[in-house]
Amino acid sequence: MADDPQRNFRSAYYEKMGFRGVEEKKSLEILLKDNPLGVVPPHSDSQALVSQYRLQQFEDVSGALRAMRFTHPSTPSTELYLRMHQLESNRLPRRAQLSAPDTEDENFLAVAMAMEEIIDDPVDCYWLIRGFVNQFRIKFGDSIPHLPKSLEHFLSLEDAALLSYLRTIGALPGLPFDLWFRRCFAGGLPESSLQRVWDKVISGSCKILVFVAVEILLSYKIVIMGFNHPEAVHNFLSNLPQENTEAIVTKAIELWHKHCGTPTHAV
Amino acid sequence: LLENVKNQATEQLQASESRYLAQKQIAQALQLELLELYSKIELKTMNTWPISDPNS
């Protein structure tokens, strides 16, 4: 074990995330345990080399952005990560045409901000954001557009009255789908609840996002049915009270098991 | 053991490749930026100093 177990530990995790994350079931959970002692990182001798490569990659990319004057020393780190990711995926905008972040950028920034609360080291943090975002897009990109329909389906099974109320006041299309299904609740759930949801996402199911959304709706049914306007529903759900979220996530996971069995590969 | 060695090698290779690919993207982005700057300079030069050499 090296002098900083936490670091090795994270290295081990993000490696899983980057390369074999889909098969790993408990990845984020393991990573985020308070006491990582006793966990021996796999292949610890090769970790040093891998970490070194990633550090170099981080410095190469961020250095180039600075040279191109996309960023400067006081650029917020989340914005730096966004530009780095854009550069790496060949989507860096022309500097002359830099505009306000679009929805996709905003989604990235929300994920980055949430990850930053969990991970201190910038290299690790960027690597995790990058892994999460890439994996999410590759693995679930095709499923995401269908999640709102899926939400309707499961809500109809769990509480048809609530669904029909939402439909009646025209609130269905205005539900915060971006927050739920593209940011994976980043910025919408407190850190500890978020980690449990992301853990499931990393282990290979984006369907958990639907069940969390269903449970949120069920938990606040009375509040929601007090609203007559779609905007009121949207605003409430976009700024959810933060007290009850652990229970919501627990119920969501139960619901997920109920509808999907042992949902290792339920997408 | 063999499996282990193979996994290690794969991890290292992937990290190394990722570093290489990032570097490749960097070169591309730099090239685009340079192109843009050059065309800007030439445009300015044409507009304001029609006789001067753009590289001066």
Add this chain to the structure above:
Amino acid sequence: LLENVKNQATEQLQASESRYLAQKQIAQALQLELLELYSKIELKTMNTWPISDPNS
């Protein structure tokens, strides 16, 4: 067999490494050129159009 796998992995890693370094050289050259260009533009801007924005 183990030795064999190890050797092969080392070779692949070295190949990847040298590709990375080559690409890095390119990027570094481009970066230098970019720096030069920036300073040229800013110099010109300072000398001839003291009011204008260098990025305009």
